[in-house]
Each structure stands twice: as structure tokens, then as C-alpha cells.
Amino acid sequence: MIDDRTLQRALAARGHYAGLIDGRYGDLSRRATRLALIGDGLAIADWIDPRCRIALEQSLMAEAGIETGAIDGLTGPQTRIALEQWQNRLRGLTPRAAEVAHQPAIFPRQRDAGAFYGEPGQSQTMLELPFPMRLAWDRDAVIRRFSIHEKAHDSAARAFAQIRDFYGEAALRNLGLDLFGGSLNVRNMRGGKALSMHSWGIAIDFDPAHNALRWGRDRARMAGPDYAAFLDIWEAQGWISLGRERNYDWMHVQAARL
Template sequence: MDNRHLQMVMAAAGAYGGGIDGILGAMSEAAMREIETRHAALYTFDPTSTTENRRKTGVLQACLNELGFEPGFVDGWYGNITGEALNAFLYRTTNGTDEVIDRTPLTGTTLPEDLPTRAQCTSVYGDPEHEVPQRVITIELPFSYRLDWNLRKKTNRVTVHRDAAPSLEAALIAVHNHYGPAQMTALGLDRYAGAYNKRRVRGGSSWSMHAYGCAIDFYAAPNGLRTECPQALFCGPPYQAFLDIMETHGWLPAIRLWGADAMHFQRARL
């Protein structure tokens, strides 16, 4: 994370009035303390007893949250959600408008009729503001994933909509059985990058599929929001079985829906 970006978001949040020079001096330190005090209730870690990088990331997340860019939890870990929130802030700051992410459906794609379209998700899964939070459940898998934003930590728990949970659990077990633990790690398929998240879609005002609890992400960095084939890692031959298994279980790969964002899988059509 660039220190200048940290200064920019602190300035936008009204906590910093110095130069955007990347030098974290006395004014930057005072601004960081102000943000930490102002948003203490949001912090999931103690910023006074951690590394400097994690502390800076926490301040960045707290500011982005205050400014409405939805960086995820204020946990001090710089993952894909925080990175995209910062990208959205920088784009609006630079251009005066929000970035529009192209999700034009690929031509010639046959989609299963038993899955809802984006427009039908509210009627199928519920209103993300009030109903979906009461309908998400956590499945516990018989194996663990590494957290994509903090590879030192593992989890076997994934939170999604209760109606999407059985198919996701079956898909993930099938993927694990196909590849095995060693190959999962070697290919980065054990890098879990998030599922349920009550936020808006990047580059738009509608609800994200994650807010409906019908989406999950894996291995974000080489499979990013704007990365197309053949650059996206998941476009490579070793990953086609992964995409096939997920799709067979009704979890459609975004790379096959709109040709980018290969990390993303959703139980919904476009």
C-alpha cells in the first residue's frame, strides 16, 4: 500500500490536512490516531499492538468504510476487497465519477434455466438489506482453505445463503476430491477469497452477488476483476476441471459469463 494513498483517504475523511507526500510524519500519525479513535468500534484487532503495515491497513479500511467504499472488515489485512475499495476511491478521486466495470455477457453462452437471473435474485434469495442476513448459514468443510488475504491463517468455514449452501458444499468437496490437497495448494485452489459480504457491486449501485450470499471468490490476485483470458490464471489448462466442477454444481464461473473476474463464481445467471 502506497503511503500517499493512505494520506489521500485520511484527507478525504477529514482527518489529515498535510501534503500528499508519502511521508508519515507527525501530522499523519495524529490523523491515524484520530481515525483509530473515531472508528474503534469497527476494529477487529488492537492497532496499538500490531505491525505498522497492519495498522496502516486498518486506518485505510476505516476511512474507506466511512467514505462508503465498502472495504470489508477493519481487520488490518490488505486483501482483494480492500484493494478494490481503494481502486474505486482513487478512480472517483481522479475522474470525478465511478468506474464502470464491463459485465457484458459473452455470446454463445448457454446458461442453466433453473438458476435465477440477476434481476430475479431478490425474489429468490431475499432483500440483501433486511432478509438475506437472516438467511445466511455457515457450512463447515472436511478440509481447510488458506485465507487469500492472510495465508498464515486457515478456515474450513464458508458463509453463504442457506438455499445455495448444499450445492456449494457439494461442489467444493468434489473439487477437493478431484485435485487432492497437494495439488490444491500447488495450484492455489486452496486460497479462499471470500463469500457472503453485504456490499454493492464494484462499479455500480446494485447489490453484489456476494450480498445475496450466492457468490464465492478464490485466489484473487492473478484472477482479478478486470483480468481477461488468457492472462487470468484460471484460464489455464490445469484449472478447467475446477471450472467444470463448479459449473456442473450450479456455481457459474464469471470468466465464462462475462470473460473476466475469474476469481468469482455465482449461483445466478446474468
């Protein structure tokens, strides 16, 4: 699925949406989507809102030169392939400043990560966790600290403390928020050529099995209401959620703006 802000911007550019670009695909966005599809000559009278949204996404991808097949609002094999291609393209794009103005300007943008953080894999320190975490790939293994960049350490420490205080250890375990999916890992972005934010130890993954890279809000556990406070806490510290910003990779938070 394409993220809500991108859909709202596209609808506004087509003249069908005059609401806030707030990343909340609500009634105004749904009505604008129907108007856009009708304007494209599609017979959508019998389509439910989720099908209309998929059709809008297909339309945007087709405009970007990605083969989607028919604009029919159905998530078939070609549409799934198209969405993967869309996600891969996003990893190589730097959004315009206006498109990321809502992100707190505490940390640098991704393109400036090297200038701010230095050499990949360097300037690391250990973050002591305020609650035990389990390795996502070996749940019998418990960790109590992990490596993180020294410039991201304090904000992450505050976030983890607030998360513990808000949820408590039992809820964290029940929600899978104690499942550590990794931090420092010098590598390229999956599906891209640029270095991953993990290369500087400024990204953290949680519960990858339930928040897979390609999953959108329709499948990712982290998109649910029980996880809103978790992501709010990270955002208040200047970190961003790729799930909220791009509607994929919901496991991932990072100390760098897009």
C-alpha cells in the same frame, strides 16, 4: 479482453461467422475476425491472430460509443481504459434470454436474486469445508467453514467435495484453489450500482491475487487448463464462472445466472 461468445455473436451479426456460439474462439472465429477487419478496410496482412482479436474488440467498443483510439490491435492506455468501461457497462446490463440459454436454469438470474434469495445478508448458514482453506489476504490463517445462503449451501457443498476428490489437497494448495477470497459481503458490484451477488452469500472468490478483477484469460491463472475441471464442477452444480462468461473476474463463481 471481451469474452469469446460476445465476439462470436458480433462476427455472426456481421455475416462472417456461421459456427456455434460456444465460447471457444478457435480457427473459425479467427478467420471470421480477419474477414471482418478486412471488411472494415484495415490492412492486417502482417498482423498475428492475437492482434486481430484486439482490433475486433476495439471495433466493438467503438461501436458501443466507447473511445478506444485507433483500431490498431494494440493494447495501449486508451484501450485499457476502454476495456474497463466495457466491463462496467456489462455489470448494468441484463443479457437477452438467448444469450444465457447455455447456463443451467438451476438458480435465478441476477436481476431476480432478491425475489429468490430474500433480503441481502439474511438466511445464512455455515458451509463446512471438506479441506482446509487459507485466507487469501492472510495465508497463515486457515478456515474450515464460511457463511453462505441456505439455498446455495447444498450445491456448493457438493462442488467442494467433488473438487477435493478430483484434485486432492496437495494439488489444491499448489494451484491456489485453497485460497479463499470471500463470500458474504453486502455491497454494490465493483464499478456498478446494483448489489453484488456477494450480498446474498451466493458468490465465492478464489485466489484474487492471481485472478484480478480486470484480468482476462491472457493473465488470469483460473483461465489455464489445470483449472478447467474446477470450473466444470461448479457449472455442473448450476453456478457460473464470470471468467468464462465475461472474461473478467476469473476469481468469482456465483449461484445466479447473468
